[in-house]
Each structure stands twice: as C-alpha cells, then as structure tokens.
Amino acid sequence: MVTRRLTLKLGAAAGAGALLQPALAQVDPPPTNGLMFPEGWVPSWKSHPSPPVIPFTMPLFQMPIAKPVPLSQLNPPPDPSCHQRWNDFKPQKYYIQTLSEIKWMYASNFPYNQGSWSYGMNGIIPGETFVAKYGEPLFIRRINNLPPVGQGNIKFALPSSTIHTHNGHQASESDGFPADFTFPGEYWDHHYPSVYAGCDKLGNLVGDPREALTTLWYHDHRLDFTAPNTYAGLTGFYLNFDAQDSNNENDTTPGAFRLPSGKYDVPLILHDVAFDKNGQAAWDFVGAVPRVNPEARGGFDSHNTTYTVNGMIGDRFTVNRIIQPFFNVERRKYRLRVLNGGPSRLYSLAFTMDGKTPEPVVIITNDGNFIPAPMPYQDYVDIWPAQRRDIIVDFSKYKKGDKIYLTNRLESRMDGAGQTGRYLQTNDLIMRFNVVGGAVNNDPSRIPEKFRDMPPVDLSEVRREREWKFDYTNGLWTINDKLMDPNRVDAHIGKETAEIWTIRNDGDAWSHPIHTHFEEGIILEINGKPILPGDIRYGRHDTYQLGPGDEIKFFGRWRDFVGRYIIHCHNTVHEDHAMMATWKIDGAGFPPCPSFDTGEPGGIANACKPESPSIAPTGAGSKTIG
Amino acid sequence: MNNRRKFLINFSSGAAGMMLAGAAIAGTDVVAKEKAKYTGQTSLSTDMLHGNGDFPEVTVETMNGETLHFYKDLVQNKVVLIHYMSIRNEAAFPIVGKVLQIAKQFGSKLGTDVHIISISSDPKYDTPARLRVFAKHMGIPKKGWSFVRMSGESSTLVASRMHGHAHMPMPMAAIDLIQYGNETVGLWGGFPANIEADDAVLRVTSVFPGKPVSGPLRRAGPRPLGTPGMNFNNRVA
Secondary structure (H helix, E strand, O other): OOOHHHHHHOOOOOOOOOOOOOOOOOOOOOOOOOOOOOOOOOOHHHOOOOOOOOOOOOEOOOOOEOOOEOHHHOOOOOOHHHOOOOOOOOOOEEEEEEEEEEEEOOOOOOOHHHOEEEEEEOOEOOEEEEEEEOOEOEEEEEEEOOOOOOOOOOOOOOOOEOEEEOOOOOOHHHOOOOOOOEOOOEEEEEEEOOOOOOHHHHOOOOOOHHHOOOEEEEEEOOOOOHHHHHHOOOEEEEEEEOOOOOOOOOOOOOOOOOOOOHHHEEEEEEEEEOEOOOOOEOOOOOOOOOEOOHHHHOOOOOOOOOOOOOOOOOOEEEEOOEEOOEEEEEEOEEEEEEEEOOOOOOEEEEEEOOOOOEOOEEEEEEOOEEEEEEEEEOOOEEEOOOOEEEEEEEHHHOOOOOEEEEEEEEEEOOOOOOEEEEEEEEEEEEEEEEEEEEEOOOOOOOOOOOOOOOOOEEHHHEEEEEEEEEEEEOOEEEEOOEOOOOOOOOEEEEOOEEEEEEEEEOOOOOOEEEEEOOOOEEEEEEOOEEOOOOOOOOOEEOEEEEOOOOEEEEEEEEOOOOEEEEEEEOOHHHHHOOOEEEEEEEOOOOOOHHHOOOOOOOOOOOOEOOOOHHHOOOOOOOOEEO | OOHHHHHHHHHHHHHHHOOOOOOOOOOOOOOOOOOOOOOOOOOOOOOOEEOOOOEEOOEEEEOOOOEEEHHHHHHOOOEEEEEEEOHHHOOOOOHHHHHHHHHHHHHHHEOOOEEEEEEEOOOOOOOHHHHHHHHHHHOOOOOOEEEEEOOHHHHHHHHHHOOOOOOOOOOOOOOOEEEEEEOOOOEEEEEEOOOOHHHHHHHHHOOOOOOOOOOOOEEEEOOOOOOOOOOOOOOOO
16 A cells, blocks of 8 residues: 555655656666565566657547447347346346457557557457446447457467456356456357345345445456456446436436536546557566567567566556547546556556646545545545546636646556555656636536445444455465465355455565455455545445555455455456455355355454454444444 | 375385485586676577577476477477476375376377476486386376476576576475466466366467357357356356
C-alpha cells in the first residue's frame, strides 16, 4: 500500500522541480530488489527504447458502446441448462464479441502508423464498452477467432482465452474461471444476471441496492497466459447503472445522482507497453539481453540472463491503447473512470497543470463501488493493477487553452515487482486534457451530497476467519505456500455466509494487488489499524493494495450462486506463475465447521468464529457498522 | 508403500555407497561469465540467448553419457516440457512420477509432437549411471525423454531462464513449476508440478502448432450443469 507516509518513509525523493516534458520515468539505477534477482535487472527498453512518439498529438480513443444483437443471430442458440438461475435472470439483451488478431495504431507517426498486431475484440482494442442496467440481464457469446498457434503475427500471447468480468456478481461458469478457456474455432457463453448481491437472503430477484457495482472491466484470465493475452489487447470496460446512477445527467427522478453522462462519462484504461523498432508490442520477460539474431526479434537486445517473473514494465504509456493521447474537454464536469489495466506498473496519479501539483477533483468510487459520499481531493491517489477510481473533474474552472495532465509520480521497479519506494524526479505525463470552447453555462450534471449507504458489517454473520499469505517460495510466487491448481479447492465457503479474510504479504520487497472474485470486501483493518470514513481507503473493494509486509483484514459475504472462483495477485505476471488459489461456494447454508476442507497449512486460523468482537472496526461494543 | 516409493527410498539411502562422479562434467560451457550490468557491455559475443524462447546455450551430459547442446539439440524447434528433478528428492517430491503420468497420456506423441527434458538439480549425485537405473526403474519411455545434468554454472543460467533464482536450483524442492513451450513460436508457460495430469496435458497441447480452423463453431462451454466433464473446468467434455 503506497501511502504518502510509507513512500516518504522509504526514502522517497518527492518530484521537486519536475519539468513539463513528455519524458517517461526518469529513474535512478535500479534498486536492490530483494531476494530474487541480482541487482540491476533492466528491461530491454532501457537500451533499446520503444520508437519515439510526439506526445499528445493523437486523440484519445473512445470505445463505442457494445450493441446488442437479435437472439436469432446466435446460432446455435443459448442453452439455458448450462447456466445457474437462467430463468430467474433471463437475458434481455444478447451480444456477440469476436476475438481476432487485428492491427492497431497506437500512435500516428512511423512505425506505429503501420499498425501493431494485437488481439482485438470486434476489431478494436480496448473492446467495446458494455453498458448493463440492474434488472436487465445480459448474455454475451465470445467467439475465439484468433489464429491458431504459430499461424498469427503475435508470438508472445496464446490464442486461447477466457474472459472475466472483473468482480461481476455472476455464476462461476460465466465468471471467466482461468481453466474455462476456448481455443480457436470455439465459443463460450456468458450469462450476466445484473442483480444486486443478496437477493437470496432478501427472498427476491432484485437484491440489496447497497451492493450496486459501477465501473467494472473485462479481461482475459487464461491460465498461465493472462498477462501476455491482456497485454496483447484483451481488455475492456463493463459499466453498471441503476435508478440512482442512471447514466443520465438530466434525470430528474428523485434520488438520481445526475453524474456526468454520455460523452462526458469517459472510461480510461492505462496500459504501459514496450514496442520493438517496428512498432510491434513486445513482451519482455528476459530483459535487456544479447540475443542471437536480434533483427528477427524486432531489435531487442542487451544485458541480463535472468528471466523475470516479477512483472512487465513498458516504456510507453497508453490510455485506451493510444500512446499519450490528448482529449479535448469542454468547460464543464466530466466523470473520468480511471483503470490501471496492468500488467504490473503501479501508479500514483493526479491531474496537474505543471506536472506535479495536484488539481482539486472529487473522487466518487473505489474499484467498482461508490464511496458513501463524494470526496473532494487534491492529492495523488494510488491506483494499482485492476483498481479503478471514478473521478469528477470540473474543467469549468479552467480557461480555454489550459492544459491538464494525468500525471504519475510513483516509481516502479524496472522488473515490475512493485514500487521502489521513491517518487519520480520527473513525473510521467500519461495523457493531456485540452480545455476548449467558451464557458458552459448549462452543465446539467451534479455531484450529490451522498451516494449509497455501505452494506452493514454484521459480525454475527461471520462463520470463520481465513488467512491468505502471499509469499515467494523456492523461486515461486505462492499463496499459503502453494501454487495454483484449479483442481484443488483451498477454501470451501458456505453459501449465504460471511467470513473475515486476512491477506498478508510476507515479502519485504515486492507488492501484490490482490483481487478476489465475485464479492466485494469491506476493509476492517490495515496493519492492525481500523479504516474509518474519511480515509481514501475506506469502503468496499475488489482489489487490495498489499505492499511489502502489509496485512489487510476485510469482511465479505458469499451469496446467490455456487461454484469455483479465485483469489490471486493481479500483477498478472505473478498470477501466470501460479500466485492464485481456488475457493468454492458450496450449496445452500453452510457445512458444519468440522467438515471444512481447509487446505491451509497448520497454524493458520481456520476455526469457525461466529463472532469476533475484537475486529469490530469502530469498537464501542457495536457489531454493526455502516 | 508401493514398490516405486520403496525403490526411491532405498535408492536414496543406499546412495552413499555408490561411486560419486565428481564435480567435473565433460564439455565446456559456451556461456560466459556474469556481465556488466546496466552498461550493455558483454564479456563475450557468445553470451547470448537463443531462439524465440530466449534460452542460454550450455552443454549437458545425458544419462547415456553423451554431450549435447541444451538448446540446439534438445529445445530448438520442439514442443518441450522442462523441469528440474533429483533422484534423492523424488520420494519426497515425485515430480518425475508426475511427468511420467503426463507422458503416458501423450502416448505415441512423445518423441514426435512433444519432448521432455529432466534436468538434475543434484548433478554430483545424479550420475549418468544412476540416472539410467532411475529411469529404468521408473519406467521412463526411451523415446522423447532426456535426463541430463550440467555444471553448476550452466544450471544457474538455465534456472534463471526457467523462472528460478539466478543460482543453482535446490535439489530438495518441495514445490516447482514445470515449464512448457513451443520453441518454434516462442510461446512458453509453466504449470505447477502437482496439478492433475489431464490438466497438464490440456495446457501443453494448447501450445502445439495449430491448424487453420474450418467448419462450424464449437461450444467450448459452459457444459450443461451437472453433466460430467473435467474436474477443473466447465468445458464441454
């Protein structure tokens, strides 16, 4: 967790004197990197940088909204017997998304303008944005039309895919489980019920509106190849709306949030990418090493023999797969949905005019969740891989011609394993907002005083506590000293029960963005300290910032569907090297405690714990918060 | 205790009386020493990685006493599984036994479509003679499977490529990844040694050279609820 305190403690040199130049990360020699690799691992682009780009000359790509197709277009038709609760949540809209190899233009100058081979979805990267409405279930057929192994132009990715809608409340068989993959010529059917969590407990088919999710995304989750497959292009947004967050800034219905909508609601996915001299995206596990016949490899070359599994850091910042784009904005409010699409780089982001001083904004979400009330904010906010923040930026206070930069100050380790503990001397300018036009006097959008109440934390629901230890064992990324085996269930969870999970990073030199699927968690404590309203980290999460030595305790409920899901590191390079574990929701109710198959090593708290007053975040004898 | 496990325990405990091969392994590594970091300078022009999978080239000694090039002779242009093992650790961590289960599922494809390289992480102990006895007892197929050992320096280089530490692999591993890849393409992944054999086979065949797809689309999944299929996924059987 990169708090300002920690960063300073680690000896960060704040970015004093940062210049407004389009330079990428200006870093000191790579730091000592802990237990794994010899000091000095450097990526290939340190010796052979990606071809130059004149920044802020290409406009931001705005992904189109996915369009439904008639049911009759699905041939063969969907098979309801393949899906849990099909009739409860019968799809009202149907979509087809085809994966194929495409050429994508990351920048307008040579060689990028020759096109970079990518894994596209319906012909673009990122893929189309799915817009879902609670109460309106969706069905998406994903067709794998990628070229078979050896037949395509992309060599580092595997033409086999499973697509996960990140933390959607969907059944296991539609979740994008890592082993549920397709091969070329195959398709997978996904059923998205668009239901608030908690419907079974409430005895209806609506669920608890406090469980509403907002900004989700979808991405490849293929066993062993998630990082290269997402890097190749298999990512996109999935946005949820309901009566409050109604996707209509003119909505006069009482209770409607009236947040900026339409073209003023802009998803932004950040990926850092390295390119070879031909402008082709290059995957770089090995780093800068002399290679035999480098010309055949796009000119990558130079000095290390260690094949890193720490991560993948690119030297070109892309937003919606355009290198350092610009975006013309009117003088009014925008809802900017910022997502770190990985694979490994950590960001600490702010909107700045001078490349260093944060402008005032309003933060409204945390991952896929509204925070209870808008948070005026004038600082950098940490966004790790898979994390999201919806941020309202009011451009009305700027003059025509002003330029505002999405700016990163956090220095990542060159091997991709986490942060160095320092801020950059010269910040990264990720994209630019050009303020255009005259004053807008009729901005109908609003920022309400409050959003949704948090679902309550009722400790009497807690059936057990679990601990997930993230570590590095014998050169391998492990969870509770084990590697991912999709055939092994490490935690059986009773449906309609609650648990408290503690996730802990036993390493002292690397960072893990930890994601657990399907249900949100409410953070109770970080490193033994309660997280209270007003803290930027307060609220519901699906991805947790687990920095060196960090320990996070959260409360969660597991409801409505059964089957296998996973918890994993969302540095997808770690994930691909088996830092992942399977948990399973068992049928109705919950098995008696003695029959639990724990899967955890001895010494880890596995005992059923009906209640645990000591972990009540607000103390005062109350078992309920929120 | 089954016969194989008895053999492994006896083999290990009786090892002290067997002739040690000594540290020297025939052949000279073509990979040079550690290089200057950051600078891009290299000490020798041969200090390079080879092929689409970025492998170092080293010499290895097979269980038949041959000296081969690791990359050129065993990896290049092949679909390969590569893993570390040690005879003395097999009882505690039966990685060869697991790979054997996988090999049996490949059947006649072993040696043609897919190859296996088992590298000793205990090269002083795992002499060619011992490796031959070990392979025979385990019932290792003769075609398509190479047991090799190499010098510590070479092993360190290969381990660095195989997602490991930049030092000699530990002989007494308790968990490990088995690397698999299609070197013609440069497509490499790794799976944990303890996964089920049918899971491993599905992953390895995923990197086999593909053929152009024709005919109607096939439903990969999910399969109808409650119908039989693989335990670890929801694919249609």
